[in-house]
Amino acid sequence: MFIHRLFDVMGNVKKFIFNVILHLIDDVRMTVVQTSIPDELHKKLVEISKSEKKSIKEIVREAIEDWLIWNEGIVEDPFLNLKPVDFGVKTNVEGIERVLYGRSE
Numbered sequence: 547m548f549i550h551r552l553f554d555v556m557g558n559v560k561k562f563i564f565n566v567i568l569h570l571i572d573d574v575r576m577t578v579v580q581t582s583i584p585d586e587l588h589k590k591l592v593e594i595s596k597s598e599k600k601s602i603k604e605i606v607r608e609a610i611e612d613w614l615i616w617n618e619g620i621v622e623d624p625f626l627n628l629k630p631v632d633f634g635v636k637t638n639v640e641g642i643e644r645v646l647y648g649r650s651e
Contacts, residue, residue: 560615 583591595602 561611564611564615 591602591605594600594605598605
């Protein structure tokens with residue numbers, strides 16, 4: 547669960563930085579992209595659009611940004627690509643689990 551939360555936080559940071567960079571660029575050129583989607587997917591987009599008070603364009607744009615960040619970002623992220631290092635110290639896995647998850651002995 548911790549690693550999933552870490553990915554969420556890192557993704558949000560990357561998304562924030564990505565959005566800041568986009569807004570800092572004075573001459574942002576936009577391209578229109580069209581596609582066909584199944585009716586059920588469109589219905590879900592409409593529901594989300596209403597509940598979040600955002601346009602469908604905005605939701606789709608955010609989804610594309612997220613997809614690009616995660617599909618390109620994870621591969622290039624040096625933190626996520628680190629190889630384990632053996633420091634020669636034995637780890638007490640049970641002790642770590644007890645602290646992290648509140649497990650009793």
